[in-house]
Amino acid sequence: MRAELWVVRHGAAADSTAELPRDDDRPLTAKGESQARRLAQILPELDRLLSSPLLRARQTAEPLAALAPSGVEILSALAHAEAAELPEALVQALQAGALPGERVPRVAIVGHEPQLSETIGLLIAPQAPAPAAVRMRKGAVARLAGGLRPGGMRLELLLAQADLKRAP
Numbered sequence: 001m002r003a004e005l006w007v008v009r010h011g012a013a014a015d016s017t018a019e020l021p022r023d024d025d026r027p028l029t030a031k032g033e034s035q036a037r038r039l040a041q042i043l044p045e046l047d048r049l050l051s052s053p054l055l056r057a058r059q060t061a062e063p064l065a066a067l068a069p070s071g072v073e074i075l076s077a078l079a080h081a082e083a084a085e086l087p088e089a090l091v092q093a094l095q096a097g098a099l100p101g102e103r104v105p106r107v108a109i110v111g112h113e114p115q116l117s118e119t120i121g122l123l124i125a126p127q128a129p130a131p132a133a134v135r136m137r138k139g140a141v142a143r144l145a146g147g148l149r150p151g152g153m154r155l156e157l158l159l160a161q162a163d164l165k166r167a168p
Helices: 030-042 055-067 083-095 115-124 161-166
Strands: 002-009 048-051 072-074 106-111 141-147 153-159
Touching: 002 055, 002 083, 002 115, 030 055, 030 161, 048 055, 048 083, 055 072, 055 106, 083 106, 083 115, 106 115, 115 141, 115 153, 153 161
Parallel strands: 002 106, 048 072, 048 106
Antiparallel strands: 002 141, 141 153
16 A cells, blocks of 8 residues: 655653653643644645554644544554554554545554654665664654555655754
């Protein structure tokens, strides 16, 4: 399956505390909320928006929801799958939902490290001894295009929040 894939790492999140001991429940900080709003200003209209079920990823995806006809869709693989499993999980999720007829679908995923960087490396250059190394900082976005399979995509864009702050 071919796709234009926008990969988004969640924004800055609160640290775990005694009151908030579960990693899954950490919310975005004010900085993280600002990062998510900035992402919504630069991402294009989407056919699908898939998010990890973890709170900080869902909160990052919320400002992006208006860009996709179905809003935010939860994909548990974005929180719990190994990077090597994610391409197939994405293909299955995309085949199960609405996609445009003739053109390549534009899809965004919102998730976590190290899964996102490892998945990008696998999608663009899976060769031994190790896949390509890509580092996704909090609130970063990458655009890939091609086939959703190991080695089937090319990295077209990688922007950190510092880059987004400089954008007009």
